[in-house]
Amino acid sequence: MQVSIIGAGGIAYSYAAFLADRGHNPMLWSPSGKRGTELAEGALLKASNALEGVFDVDVLRSAQQLADGEALIFAIPAFGYRDVMDRIAPVLRPDQTIILSAHLSFAALYLSKLLSARGLDCPIVAWNTTASTGRQTSSTSVSISLLRPKVEMAVIPHSAGEEALSLCRNLFGDRFSLVEDMIGVDLGNLNPSVHYGIAMFNLTRMELGEEWAQQPYITPAVARFLEDLDRERLRVAEAFGVQARSIHQAYAVPGKIEIGPLAEMLRQIVATRKGVNGPTSLDTRYVTEDVPYGLLTTVRLAELAQVDVPLHRAGITIFSSLYGRDFAAENQILPEIAEAFVSIETLRKAVSQGWTAI
The missing domain is CATH 3.40.50.720 (NAD(P)-binding Rossmann-like Domain)
Incomplete structure (x- = not known):
């Protein structure tokens, strides 16, 4: 093909x-x-x-x-x-x-x-x-x-x-x-939340251009943060009545990496799998893509479902301060489809049937 x-x-x-x-x-x-x-x-x-x-x-x-x-x-x-x-x-x-x-x-x-x-x-x-x-x-x-x-x-x-x-x-x-x-x-899509944690707590490594492996630097403290962030995302999914895999399910490998505390799962991953190096510059999609197009979208969905997501909101604010940019204003898609976000029912209809259904 x-x-x-x-x-x-x-x-x-x-x-x-x-x-x-x-x-x-x-x-x-x-x-x-x-x-x-x-x-x-x-x-x-x-x-x-x-x-x-x-x-x-x-x-x-x-x-x-x-x-x-x-x-x-x-x-x-x-x-x-x-x-x-x-x-x-x-x-x-x-x-x-x-x-x-x-x-x-x-x-x-x-x-x-x-x-x-x-x-x-x-x-x-x-x-x-x-x-x-x-x-x-x-x-x-x-x-x-x-x-x-x-x-x-x-x-x-x-x-x-x-x-x-x-x-x-x-x-x-x-x-x-x-x-x-x-x-x-x-x-x-877990990329925005995982990249949020990786980038936020390793930002100086990125800014200084260091060479570093991602998984070992998702320390137990960072893993706890990611689990809290994941709970926010799953609460939004529950409010919409949709199934979304947890971060633990995403990292699990049947017979190799079993579901448990995220820090322990990551320890096993580091021991058994060749890692991926983290970004070596602030110019990384972990932030410039995932904050305005990932975190912001989750916040918009949370607003529609009336779910509180303080860690997601904080990420947008803190990254905007660190970068000297307004990431909430950089999303070029959401303003163009605002009509679909007037209600949960309208959004469901749009994603099921297409734009002509609105």
């Missing part, structure tokens, strides 16, 4: 290798036009660690060529969603399926709004996390530390769920499961 990948960073490269390894034809598109030039000139993509191999990957020259893909996968940070969606909406075809990888901030609703203006009803798939991890080790290579065993997904419209589930499994294997709606997917 021809699959257009929007993005040319580490996750996009990992998807390209993953798809090529499964016999598909991945096509990378760099929205900035600055990445993937060597691959476009014929260089092969080398993958290492969780997936080993050398792959021939196509690179698209323009947004118009995205129309060639049977499926499109977003593999860019959430702060790039709106600009890219505005650029690609005019070229999409009605028979294409669009996948938002590690969906945040109900961006699928914004895309649904754009497509409804064209009279299109393309299925829009939202994943609660990425299918694989990836860090570029050069302009033609990627280190893939993990092929995720489980990814939750929801689809707009809900009626297209089974067909979209089959497509995702065809692309990346049997690792996907459908959840009832996109509210569960957004509240099931």
Whole structure:
């Protein structure tokens, strides 16, 4: 299958290798036009660690060529969603399926709004996390530390769920499961809360450009903070009546890492798994993406459900102070879909049927 990948960073490269390894034809598109030039000139993509191999990957020259893909996968940070969606909406075809990888901030609703203006009803798939991890080790290579065993997904419209589930499994294997709606997917994305704890309590390491491993620095004190943060998120999910996995369930590996106190689970992970290094700069999506598009969205949902989330609110305020920015004002998606947030009923209808249902 021809699959257009929007993005040319580490996750996009990992998807390209993953798809090529499964016999598909991945096509990378760099929205900035600055990445993937060597691959476009014929260089092969080398993958290492969780997936080993050398792959021939196509690179698209323009947004118009995205129309060639049977499926499109977003593999860019959430702060790039709106600009890219505005650029690609005019070229999409009605028979294409669009996948938002590690969906945040109900961006699928914004895309649904754009497509409804064209009279299109393309299925829009939202994943609660990425299918694989990836860090570029050069302009033609990627280190893939993990092929995720489980990814939750929801689809707009809900009626297209089974067909979209089959497509995702065809692309990346049997690792996907459908959840009832996109509210569960957004509240099931643990990246914002985990990255909040990692970045907040290791910020000086990031600022000084130190090389440090993430998991060992999630100390017992930080683990307690993450558990408290997780309880806030789960209370919001409960108020909406949706199932969301806990942070303990996310880190558990049957037969290897059993559910228990988070600090103990992380100790076992550090002892058994090769770790990932933390950010070496304040310019990291752990903050610039996950605060305005992750924490802020959870706060908006909490307001709608009348649930108190003081730690989430504090994170937005403290990171804004540390960075000298107003992260609450940087979300470019939520203001555009404010009509969907007038009530829980309206939001449920929108995520089940699409923007035209509002």
